[in-house]
Amino acid sequence: MASPIASRGSLAPLFEPRAIAVYGASSDPTKIGGRPLDFLKSSGFDGALYPINPKAAQIQGLPAFATVSAVPGPVDLAIVAVPAPGVLAALEDCAAKGVCGAVVLSSGFAETGGQGVAWQAGISALARRTGMRVVGPNCMGLISVRRRLLGTFTPSAAGFGLVPGRISLVSQSGAFGGYCLSLIRQRGLGLNLWITTGNQCDVDVADCITHFAGDDGTQVIVAYLEAATDKDRLVAALALARERGKRVVVMKVGRSEAGAQAAASHTASLAGSDQVYEGLFRQYGVWRARSIDELFDVAYACSVNAPAPLGRRLGLLTVSGGVGALMADVASDCALDVAPMPEDAQRRLKELVPFCGPRNPVDMTAQLVNDLTLFGSNFQIMLEEGGYDVVVAFLSSVGQVMELSRSLLEQLQAVLRRFPDRAVVFSSLASPEVRRMYEAAGVLLFDEPTRAVRAAAALVYFAEQSRRAAQADPPPALPAGALPPPVRAINETQAKTILASAGIAAVPERIAADEDAAAREAAALGYPVVLKIASADIAHKSEIGGVIVGLADEAQLRKAFRTLTQRAATHAPQARVDGVVVARMAERGVETILGVVRDPVFGAVVMFGLGGVFVEAFQDVAFRVAPFGVAEARAMIGEVKGRVLLRGVRGQPPADEDALAAALAALSVYAARHTDGIESIDINPLLVLPRGRGVQALDALIVPTTGAA
Amino acid sequence: MASPIASRGSLAPLFEPRAIAVYGASSDPTKIGGRPLDFLKSSGFDGALYPINPKAAQIQGLPAFATVSAVPGPVDLAIVAVPAPGVLAALEDCAAKGVCGAVVLSSGFAETGGQGVAWQAGISALARRTGMRVVGPNCMGLISVRRRLLGTFTPSAAGFGLVPGRISLVSQSGAFGGYCLSLIRQRGLGLNLWITTGNQCDVDVADCITHFAGDDGTQVIVAYLEAATDKDRLVAALALARERGKRVVVMKVGRSEAGAQAAASHTASLAGSDQVYEGLFRQYGVWRARSIDELFDVAYACSVNAPAPLGRRLGLLTVSGGVGALMADVASDCALDVAPMPEDAQRRLKELVPFCGPRNPVDMTAQLVNDLTLFGSNFQIMLEEGGYDVVVAFLSSVGQVMELSRSLLEQLQAVLRRFPDRAVVFSSLASPEVRRMYEAAGVLLFDEPTRAVRAAAALVYFAEQSRRAAQADPPPALPAGALPPPVRAINETQAKTILASAGIAAVPERIAADEDAAAREAAALGYPVVLKIASADIAHKSEIGGVIVGLADEAQLRKAFRTLTQRAATHAPQARVDGVVVARMAERGVETILGVVRDPVFGAVVMFGLGGVFVEAFQDVAFRVAPFGVAEARAMIGEVKGRVLLRGVRGQPPADEDALAAALAALSVYAARHTDGIESIDINPLLVLPRGRGVQALDALIVPTTGAA
The missing domain is CATH 3.30.1490.20 (ATP-grasp fold, A domain)
Structure with a gap:
C-alpha cells in the first residue's frame, strides 16, 4: 500500500514552474531531447529555459549547462531526455539542486524488462526519498496551455494550436494522449492541462486527477486509465473531484475479454475486474465513455457553462419531425423522460403553427424559415408549460448562417433570463464562429442530433450524481454482536448464522x-x-x-x-x-444473488444480480467497492436489467427492495471490516419477499482466506 | 393493395430528363418557385430549362411560357411550385404534353387536412390514370449529381458543392433529406442521386429504392423511412437491391415508445410494429443505423471499393496499446472475432519490435516513428499468418502528413496484391488529400478508431448477408394434409392438431x-x-x-x-x-414461445422468444415477415439474447435448434398461406428437447379472424 495522499508532494511545480531545465537537450529539434526545447522556445513559455548538455556551450541558441547544478537561478522542473542508463544520475543532480518536479521522457525502463526494471525502481526510490515528483519514465510529458508550456515531444503539439479552456486531461498512455491532443486541436476544444504518466514510477493517474480536482482552472477532468495500482489514492482522487464539483470523464479499456487481454498484455499489470471499475465509476459519479468521440463530446458538454439539469425531463424542439422522432428514440435509450406537453400548451403551439407537432418532440416544421420568431415562442412555451429540465433543439443547418444563428441565440437568451436553471443543447451544422458564440453563451452545439441528446443525458447524469453526493449516505454501522468470519470451512447454517449476526436475515x-x-x-x-x-x-x-x-x-x-x-x-x-x-419451505419471492469477492486492486467488492440464469447466462450483475450505504445499494439494484422482476411481473407483488438494499449495505460493511479474513461470500439465493416482508438468505457460503486459519 | 411493381412507370425521366419545365417559376431566386430555376441555371445542368409562368415573358433571363403545352420541344420533367389549388391543373397540362415525371414542391395537401386531402387524392388519381410519375407533394425535390440536376429548393443545395459518387439517398422527410445533403457536403461524400418523397401521393420510398437498385451508378442506397404503405413494394425493392448487390442502409425512426409516437403523429399513418421492421431489415440484409453519424459511416464504408470480408476474423494493428484494447472492446460489442495471432507468428512479430504487443491487437508501439517499414512487415505477418478477413489499423495522426501516408499506403498495397480478398480500414486523423488517396485505393479512413471498427462490422454484415442471399432458403412446402385454420374459437387440443398437421409437433x-x-x-x-x-x-x-x-x-x-x-x-x-x-408429462427441455400476429402493413408476421420472463420482462424477441426458410429461422433464433439457454446452461444438454428452426419455418408457411383467416397464433410454450429429439407444443391458441366465421 502506498503512502497516504497527504504526504505526497504537490504537482504544482510540474505545471507552474518558474524555470525549466532540459536534460539531454539536443540541437536537432526533431530529436526527443531537441523537440521539447524547440516547442518551449517557439510556443512563448514565459519562464527561463536551461538546456543541460555537457557537450555544447549553446543549444538551439540558448546557453547550455553541463549539469543542472551549474544553472545560476532556481529550477522548478526538469525535463529529462537522456538515455535510460543516465536518467537516475540526472535526477540525483536535480534533487541536489532542489528541483521539485521532473518529467522523464526517456524509455528503456520497466516496459523493456531486464536492467530497465531496476533503473525504474531506483527512480521510484529517489522520488520517495527526496519528495521530488517524477512523471514517467517512458511518457510523452505534459502541457499547460495557460503558461504555453509544452513539456512534451509529441508531434501533436507542434505549432501549439491550442485554445485555453477548462478541460484537463491525464493519459496513462502516451500514444493515446498524443492522439487526444490532435483531436482537441481539431475540434477546437478549450484545454487547460495535459499530462501523460507512462510507467508511473511516481506520479500516477490518481495523482493527476487529485491535482486537477484542486485546480481552479479545471472544470472537466478527462482521464485515460489502464490499471489502477492503488485503490485508496484513486478513490480519494475521485472523491475529491466530486467534492469540488469537477466532472470526471474516463476512458477505461478492457470491457471485453479481448480488450482486457490486450490491456493486460499492454500494461503488464494485473487489472481489477472490469466490472469492479464500472461499479467504482458509478459510485463516484464518473462518466465512462465507450468511444473517443463520446469522451470528448461529454467533456465538451461539461466544459461549457450550461446549468445542471434539475431532473430527467427532456424537451425536444425540431425543424424535422423525423429527426425529432430519432432524438426521442435515443433519449429513451438514455432513460431520459420525453414527457408530452400539457394539452393546453399543445393547443397554444398549434396556434403558432397549425400543422406543427405539438406533443414533444415539438416540430416547428419548415415554417421556421418563414418566421424565425417561431423559435423563441415555441421555446418559451416549452419551458413555461412543459417544464423541461433540458431542451435539445435541432435546427438542421441554420448554424451555418451567422445572421440567423444570432437571432436564434438572442431569442433563446431572452427566454432563459426567465428560466436560468434550464439547460439547452443545440444541434445544427455550424460555422466555427457560430459555435464559439453559442458556447460563450453557455449553449452547447453539436452537429449531430443524437450526439446532442447523449450530451444532454451526460449533463443529467452529472447533475444527479451531484445531488446524490450532496446527500449523506454513510455505510450502516456493523451490528454490535456481529460474529467474525470463520477460519476454516463451515456449513451453510453456520454461514447464515454469521450473516444474520451481520444484519442479513436467513430463512x-x-x-x-x-x-x-x-x-x-x-x-x-x-x-x-x-x-x-x-x-x-x-x-x-x-x-x-x-x-x-x-x-x-x-x-x-x-x-x-x-x-x-x-x-x-x-x-x-x-x-x-x-x-x-x-x-x-421458502415463501414465494424473487431470487437474487449477493456475493463478496476480493479484488486484487480494490479489496472487498460486493456483487449483486438476479437469481436463476441471469447471472450465469447474461452476466447481468452490478459491483461496488465495499463499504457503501443504502442509497448506493439502491443505485446498484437499479443498474441490473433483471430488476424488472423485483417490481413484480406476471401478477407478482413488488418485492421488498428496501430490505434488499439494507442487506447489500450490511454485507458491504461486514466485508469491508473483514477484508483480510474473507476470500468470498456467496448468498445464493437471497430471497426477496413481497414489500414490507424482508429478505431471507436461503443458502450461503463463506470461504475464509487460506492464510487466515 | 397497390398495383404490382411491374406495371408502374420508371423513375428514369425524373433523374434523366432531357428538358425540365418549372411551373410557378419566379424571378426571385429565394422563393420556392425561383430557387430550383436558379440552382439549375447555376449548377450547369446540361438539358433545356423552361420557366412556366403566364405573367412574365422572361424569368431569370430565360424565355417563359404560359403553360407547358406552349413549350416547343419535348419536356420530360416538370418541377411544380405553384400554390396547392393550382397544382392539379398544372399536372393535367403536363400529362397532356406527355411529360413523364413531375416533382411537386408545393405544400398544403394531406399534411394540412381539409381540402388538401382531396387535392392530393386528385394527384394520385392522375398519376395512376396517366402513368406520369409524381414525386411529392410537400417534398424537397430531387438531385442527380452526375447531371448537375438540382430539382430542389433546399438551401443545402446552394452552390452545388457536391462530389459525384456511388451513394444514392431517398428520404421521406424533406427536412431530414436537406440536413443529410448538408452533411454529405460537409463530409465530402460522393453522391449520385438524392430524392425526398414527402406526402408520397405516387412515388414512395420503395419506388426509389427499386430505381436505385437498378441504377448502375449507385452502389449504396441510403433510405430514411417513416412508414411503409405497401409491404409488397417495399419487400420487392429490398429483394431487388440485395439481388443486385447494392448495400442498403436505413434510418427508420420509432424504435422507442416516445419515438414511435412522434413518428406516428408526424406521418399521421399507422406504422407497423417497429420490431417487425427490425425483422424485415435483417431478413433482407439491410443495415439499420441508430444515428446519423452511423448512417453515413456505413454508407461511406460501402461506397469505397473494399473487398467483402470472407468472415468475422478481425485483425487490429495499432500504434497505441490503449487504442488497441479500446478497438478490441468495440469489436466484441459488434461480435467480431478478435482471434489471437498463432504463437509462431507472435514470435516473428517480437523479432520486429521486441516490446510490441504481438497477440491481437498487434501493437507496433511508437517504434513505427523510427522505422516506417514496420507497418508493412507487421501487416504482412498479420494477413499471412493471422489469416484475418479484415484489418483495422490505428495510426493516430499519421494521416495528417502526406509523405508518411503515401509510404504506408504503398506498403499496404504491396501486401494486398498478395491478399486481394482482405479488407482494410484505417483510422487516423487525416487531411482531405490523404483521405481521397486512400479511398481511391479502396482503403477506408476514419478519424475515430471505434467508428473504424464499427464500419468493419458493417462490411462483415453485408458480406455475410450476400453469402446468405446466394444460398437458396425457400420456405418449406406446406404439408399435404395441413388442416385449414378454424372459423371459430377452438380448444388447445384442436389447435395443436391443426399445428401438427402443419408440421409443428405437439406433446x-x-x-x-x-x-x-x-x-x-x-x-x-x-x-x-x-x-x-x-x-x-x-x-x-x-x-x-x-x-x-x-x-x-x-x-x-x-x-x-x-x-x-x-x-x-x-x-x-x-x-x-x-x-x-x-x-x-413433458420432458425436460427449454421453453420457447412462437407466435403469429397480423401486422397492419406486413400481414402475417412470426415472433420468436424464450419462455418464462424473457418475453414479458425483457421484450427479448425476434420477428420475421412470413413466409421464410429454415436458414432465416436460424438467423431469427440467433438474434434473441436468451438463445444461450438453448446452447445448454447449468449442465443441461444443448437443445434441438434444428427442430426449432424447422418449426418456425413451418409456422411461417402456414401463417402466410392463411393470412386472411388467422388473427393470431400463440404456441406457449413450445418445448425444445435435447438435440435430435425435436420440439413439442405444450399449449397453443389459434384465434381466427373475426370476419372469417
Missing part, C-alpha cells in the same frame, strides 16, 4: 444430527419443510442431490432423511456430515 | 369427456400425466387453476379430474367445457 432453519432430531425440528418449524445435507465439505449440495424440498409430513421427512444420508455416503464418502438442515 | 395428448375416459387415456399414454381443462372458451387456463401437473397414478388423476371440473364450474360457469386434456 428459519435448524441443524439436526439424526432422523428423530430432524422430525422434532420440522415439527417445531412447521411443515412443509426442506431438508438439506449439512456438511462443510460439500459446497454444492444440489449437484449430488443433497436437497429435497416440499416435505409435507413426518413420513416424507423421515424417508427424505434416509435418502439424503445415503446420497452423501455414495457421492461424497470423504465428507464430514454434520447431519441435515431442516428449513421452513 | 402426445388426448381429450377425455369424463373421468373414466381420462383414466383410460392416461393408462394408454403412460403415467405421470398432466390434466388440463379442455374448453375453447377458457383461453388462459392456468389463471383459474385449470392445469394440474405431475399426476403419478390413477387415484391422483381421478381426484384431479374432479378438482378441475369444480374449478371450471366455479370460475367460468358460462364456458362450454369439452372435458379434460390428458397429456404425457
Whole structure:
C-alpha cells in the first residue's frame, strides 16, 4: 500500500514552474531531447529555459549547462531526455539542486524488462526519498496551455494550436494522449492541462486527477486509465473531484475479454475486474465513455457553462419531425423522460403553427424559415408549460448562417433570463464562429442530433450524481454482536448464522444430527419443510442431490432423511456430515444473488444480480467497492436489467427492495471490516419477499482466506 | 393493395430528363418557385430549362411560357411550385404534353387536412390514370449529381458543392433529406442521386429504392423511412437491391415508445410494429443505423471499393496499446472475432519490435516513428499468418502528413496484391488529400478508431448477408394434409392438431369427456400425466387453476379430474367445457414461445422468444415477415439474447435448434398461406428437447379472424 495522499508532494511545480531545465537537450529539434526545447522556445513559455548538455556551450541558441547544478537561478522542473542508463544520475543532480518536479521522457525502463526494471525502481526510490515528483519514465510529458508550456515531444503539439479552456486531461498512455491532443486541436476544444504518466514510477493517474480536482482552472477532468495500482489514492482522487464539483470523464479499456487481454498484455499489470471499475465509476459519479468521440463530446458538454439539469425531463424542439422522432428514440435509450406537453400548451403551439407537432418532440416544421420568431415562442412555451429540465433543439443547418444563428441565440437568451436553471443543447451544422458564440453563451452545439441528446443525458447524469453526493449516505454501522468470519470451512447454517449476526436475515432453519432430531425440528418449524445435507465439505449440495424440498409430513421427512444420508455416503464418502438442515419451505419471492469477492486492486467488492440464469447466462450483475450505504445499494439494484422482476411481473407483488438494499449495505460493511479474513461470500439465493416482508438468505457460503486459519 | 411493381412507370425521366419545365417559376431566386430555376441555371445542368409562368415573358433571363403545352420541344420533367389549388391543373397540362415525371414542391395537401386531402387524392388519381410519375407533394425535390440536376429548393443545395459518387439517398422527410445533403457536403461524400418523397401521393420510398437498385451508378442506397404503405413494394425493392448487390442502409425512426409516437403523429399513418421492421431489415440484409453519424459511416464504408470480408476474423494493428484494447472492446460489442495471432507468428512479430504487443491487437508501439517499414512487415505477418478477413489499423495522426501516408499506403498495397480478398480500414486523423488517396485505393479512413471498427462490422454484415442471399432458403412446402385454420374459437387440443398437421409437433395428448375416459387415456399414454381443462372458451387456463401437473397414478388423476371440473364450474360457469386434456408429462427441455400476429402493413408476421420472463420482462424477441426458410429461422433464433439457454446452461444438454428452426419455418408457411383467416397464433410454450429429439407444443391458441366465421 502506498503512502497516504497527504504526504505526497504537490504537482504544482510540474505545471507552474518558474524555470525549466532540459536534460539531454539536443540541437536537432526533431530529436526527443531537441523537440521539447524547440516547442518551449517557439510556443512563448514565459519562464527561463536551461538546456543541460555537457557537450555544447549553446543549444538551439540558448546557453547550455553541463549539469543542472551549474544553472545560476532556481529550477522548478526538469525535463529529462537522456538515455535510460543516465536518467537516475540526472535526477540525483536535480534533487541536489532542489528541483521539485521532473518529467522523464526517456524509455528503456520497466516496459523493456531486464536492467530497465531496476533503473525504474531506483527512480521510484529517489522520488520517495527526496519528495521530488517524477512523471514517467517512458511518457510523452505534459502541457499547460495557460503558461504555453509544452513539456512534451509529441508531434501533436507542434505549432501549439491550442485554445485555453477548462478541460484537463491525464493519459496513462502516451500514444493515446498524443492522439487526444490532435483531436482537441481539431475540434477546437478549450484545454487547460495535459499530462501523460507512462510507467508511473511516481506520479500516477490518481495523482493527476487529485491535482486537477484542486485546480481552479479545471472544470472537466478527462482521464485515460489502464490499471489502477492503488485503490485508496484513486478513490480519494475521485472523491475529491466530486467534492469540488469537477466532472470526471474516463476512458477505461478492457470491457471485453479481448480488450482486457490486450490491456493486460499492454500494461503488464494485473487489472481489477472490469466490472469492479464500472461499479467504482458509478459510485463516484464518473462518466465512462465507450468511444473517443463520446469522451470528448461529454467533456465538451461539461466544459461549457450550461446549468445542471434539475431532473430527467427532456424537451425536444425540431425543424424535422423525423429527426425529432430519432432524438426521442435515443433519449429513451438514455432513460431520459420525453414527457408530452400539457394539452393546453399543445393547443397554444398549434396556434403558432397549425400543422406543427405539438406533443414533444415539438416540430416547428419548415415554417421556421418563414418566421424565425417561431423559435423563441415555441421555446418559451416549452419551458413555461412543459417544464423541461433540458431542451435539445435541432435546427438542421441554420448554424451555418451567422445572421440567423444570432437571432436564434438572442431569442433563446431572452427566454432563459426567465428560466436560468434550464439547460439547452443545440444541434445544427455550424460555422466555427457560430459555435464559439453559442458556447460563450453557455449553449452547447453539436452537429449531430443524437450526439446532442447523449450530451444532454451526460449533463443529467452529472447533475444527479451531484445531488446524490450532496446527500449523506454513510455505510450502516456493523451490528454490535456481529460474529467474525470463520477460519476454516463451515456449513451453510453456520454461514447464515454469521450473516444474520451481520444484519442479513436467513430463512428459519435448524441443524439436526439424526432422523428423530430432524422430525422434532420440522415439527417445531412447521411443515412443509426442506431438508438439506449439512456438511462443510460439500459446497454444492444440489449437484449430488443433497436437497429435497416440499416435505409435507413426518413420513416424507423421515424417508427424505434416509435418502439424503445415503446420497452423501455414495457421492461424497470423504465428507464430514454434520447431519441435515431442516428449513421452513421458502415463501414465494424473487431470487437474487449477493456475493463478496476480493479484488486484487480494490479489496472487498460486493456483487449483486438476479437469481436463476441471469447471472450465469447474461452476466447481468452490478459491483461496488465495499463499504457503501443504502442509497448506493439502491443505485446498484437499479443498474441490473433483471430488476424488472423485483417490481413484480406476471401478477407478482413488488418485492421488498428496501430490505434488499439494507442487506447489500450490511454485507458491504461486514466485508469491508473483514477484508483480510474473507476470500468470498456467496448468498445464493437471497430471497426477496413481497414489500414490507424482508429478505431471507436461503443458502450461503463463506470461504475464509487460506492464510487466515 | 397497390398495383404490382411491374406495371408502374420508371423513375428514369425524373433523374434523366432531357428538358425540365418549372411551373410557378419566379424571378426571385429565394422563393420556392425561383430557387430550383436558379440552382439549375447555376449548377450547369446540361438539358433545356423552361420557366412556366403566364405573367412574365422572361424569368431569370430565360424565355417563359404560359403553360407547358406552349413549350416547343419535348419536356420530360416538370418541377411544380405553384400554390396547392393550382397544382392539379398544372399536372393535367403536363400529362397532356406527355411529360413523364413531375416533382411537386408545393405544400398544403394531406399534411394540412381539409381540402388538401382531396387535392392530393386528385394527384394520385392522375398519376395512376396517366402513368406520369409524381414525386411529392410537400417534398424537397430531387438531385442527380452526375447531371448537375438540382430539382430542389433546399438551401443545402446552394452552390452545388457536391462530389459525384456511388451513394444514392431517398428520404421521406424533406427536412431530414436537406440536413443529410448538408452533411454529405460537409463530409465530402460522393453522391449520385438524392430524392425526398414527402406526402408520397405516387412515388414512395420503395419506388426509389427499386430505381436505385437498378441504377448502375449507385452502389449504396441510403433510405430514411417513416412508414411503409405497401409491404409488397417495399419487400420487392429490398429483394431487388440485395439481388443486385447494392448495400442498403436505413434510418427508420420509432424504435422507442416516445419515438414511435412522434413518428406516428408526424406521418399521421399507422406504422407497423417497429420490431417487425427490425425483422424485415435483417431478413433482407439491410443495415439499420441508430444515428446519423452511423448512417453515413456505413454508407461511406460501402461506397469505397473494399473487398467483402470472407468472415468475422478481425485483425487490429495499432500504434497505441490503449487504442488497441479500446478497438478490441468495440469489436466484441459488434461480435467480431478478435482471434489471437498463432504463437509462431507472435514470435516473428517480437523479432520486429521486441516490446510490441504481438497477440491481437498487434501493437507496433511508437517504434513505427523510427522505422516506417514496420507497418508493412507487421501487416504482412498479420494477413499471412493471422489469416484475418479484415484489418483495422490505428495510426493516430499519421494521416495528417502526406509523405508518411503515401509510404504506408504503398506498403499496404504491396501486401494486398498478395491478399486481394482482405479488407482494410484505417483510422487516423487525416487531411482531405490523404483521405481521397486512400479511398481511391479502396482503403477506408476514419478519424475515430471505434467508428473504424464499427464500419468493419458493417462490411462483415453485408458480406455475410450476400453469402446468405446466394444460398437458396425457400420456405418449406406446406404439408399435404395441413388442416385449414378454424372459423371459430377452438380448444388447445384442436389447435395443436391443426399445428401438427402443419408440421409443428405437439406433446402426445388426448381429450377425455369424463373421468373414466381420462383414466383410460392416461393408462394408454403412460403415467405421470398432466390434466388440463379442455374448453375453447377458457383461453388462459392456468389463471383459474385449470392445469394440474405431475399426476403419478390413477387415484391422483381421478381426484384431479374432479378438482378441475369444480374449478371450471366455479370460475367460468358460462364456458362450454369439452372435458379434460390428458397429456404425457413433458420432458425436460427449454421453453420457447412462437407466435403469429397480423401486422397492419406486413400481414402475417412470426415472433420468436424464450419462455418464462424473457418475453414479458425483457421484450427479448425476434420477428420475421412470413413466409421464410429454415436458414432465416436460424438467423431469427440467433438474434434473441436468451438463445444461450438453448446452447445448454447449468449442465443441461444443448437443445434441438434444428427442430426449432424447422418449426418456425413451418409456422411461417402456414401463417402466410392463411393470412386472411388467422388473427393470431400463440404456441406457449413450445418445448425444445435435447438435440435430435425435436420440439413439442405444450399449449397453443389459434384465434381466427373475426370476419372469417
